[in-house]
Amino acid sequence: MNTKWSKAPFAVLIMLSFVITFATANEGLAQQGDKAAPAAAVAKPKQATKGVMFNRLMKRTKSNLPPDQDGIHDPENEGTYMLQPPKEAFQGMPRAITGNRVDWVKMMTDGLISPRADRLDPNAEQEIFEFDVIREVRGSMPDVMFPHDKHTAWLACENCHDDIFIPQVGANQLSMALILTGQKCGVCHGKVAFPVTECRKCHSVKKDTMTKKGAVNK
Amino acid sequence: MSEKNKASRVGGWLLLLVVMVMTIGVVGTGTARAEYADVVINNYSDEQGMRPVVFPHWFHRLRFRCKVCHADLGFKFQAGGNKIKMSNIIEGEFCGACHNGEVAWSAENCDMCHSGKEGTKTMVHGSTVQGLVSPVGIQKFTKDEKSQYEK
Structure with a gap:
């Protein structure tokens, strides 16, 4: 009996996580609380994980x-x-479904905006560096193509090199976890540039399955 | 009941209390519907009795490329990371490089920058990290709004 009740706080904790996660997902708080109660009393970890609900669908x-x-x-x-x-x-600007709900790159390439490249000189030209880097990714997602030109249209080399990225192909360890927590690409993507929910904007290169070992798609 | 069991029970309830307080803190931070990438800077404002600064990234991005501020003027890629004081701005550093009455309106227009709600924390609004960690105050689109954005 004693050992059973010493686990009570943890059971309540699990129940609470149920209630909170459902409540934040705009579900009825009271209703979900009732449903979660029997599960918490048993306190099976399997059921507890069910209640963990990140906003992984990134509702708009x-x-x-x-x-x-x-x-x-x-x-x-x-x-x-x-x-x-x-x-x-943003009236009349090309729409996007994330971020500011406008497509910043298209706005500039279409000439709808021409942001200054210099604080004072409106005619200063931005230095564009054209070099695409292809990153092979381990999972089943298409490979990543990093277009230098789209980035240097806005940024200067020293914004990324060498503080964020070592300027050498293959020298940078990347992962979605890093990006999601605001490092590497995540310094901008997910904060000011389009967020990682637009997977295919980066993962855009179909894998060459004939030569690539371990590729998943047929 | 043994002493060990008693201790773990007390510890458990304490843990529960801490989690509850943290949860209330997160849920209580209000609705997240600020414009994407708006930065609230509240390093010194609250303690100085001023409203925190809201920096609209989008407004500046329409007019200047990122490198103008982040390379030429030395703004770090971190909310609140530049530790800007009014003295810097008056001396022509950071915001003061443009907000000097020449490129843009001068720093005398206090309440155009210092326009945030009191107590708003220093952060980038609408970020993925914010959305993952505290998905609170999410407002769903009505049908009309949805169709408007998907045109």
Whole structure:
């Protein structure tokens, strides 16, 4: 009896994780709590993992809201109303389903915007470096093609080299875990550039299955 | 009941309490619907009695390439990592390189930058990490909104 009850806090903990994860997924809190209770009393780890629900589908949030409604600007501040609402600026721009909901690269290649390459000189030219790097990936996903030109259209070499990436093919250890936690590509992708939910934008090169050992697709 | 069992039980309840407090903290941070990549900078603002700064990445990105600030002006790729003070800006560093009344409006317009809600933490809004760790306050699209974005 004693040993059974000494596990009670952990059982409650598991139950709580059920309740929280379901509640955050916009489910009925009370209803899920009732359902989770019997499972928690038994406290089988198998059932507990079922309740772990990351926002792995990355459900879309409302976007491009005017500053006074975006949840971070103070609506009581006069200056808030002097700021341009994003929707106004993004009028007529190519849409995307993530990030700012606009396709930044297309906006520039289509000439819809021409952001300055120099703080003062509007005619300064951006140095573009053209060199595609193909990274072979271990899993079943297509290989990754890293286009230098699309990146140097915005950035300078020293933004990435050598602090984030060693400028040598094969010298950088990458993983989705690193990227998801904001390192390597994740320094920008997932924060300001398109997020990793757009898998195929990077994983875009079909594997050569005839020569590549261990490739999964037929 | 043995002493060991008693101790583990107390420890267990304590752990539960800590987790509950942490959960309330996460859920209580409010709704996440800020524009993607908006950076809130609150290194010193709260303690100085000013509203925290909201930096709209998108607005600047329409006008300048990333390298102008992140290479030429030396802004680090980290929210709050530049430790900017008003003295820096007045001396023409960081934001002050443009917000000087010449390239852009000057630093006298306090409340256009210092426009965040009091107590908002320093962070990049809408980031993947934020979405994974605390998927709270998610607002689902209505049908109308969805069709508007998918046109």
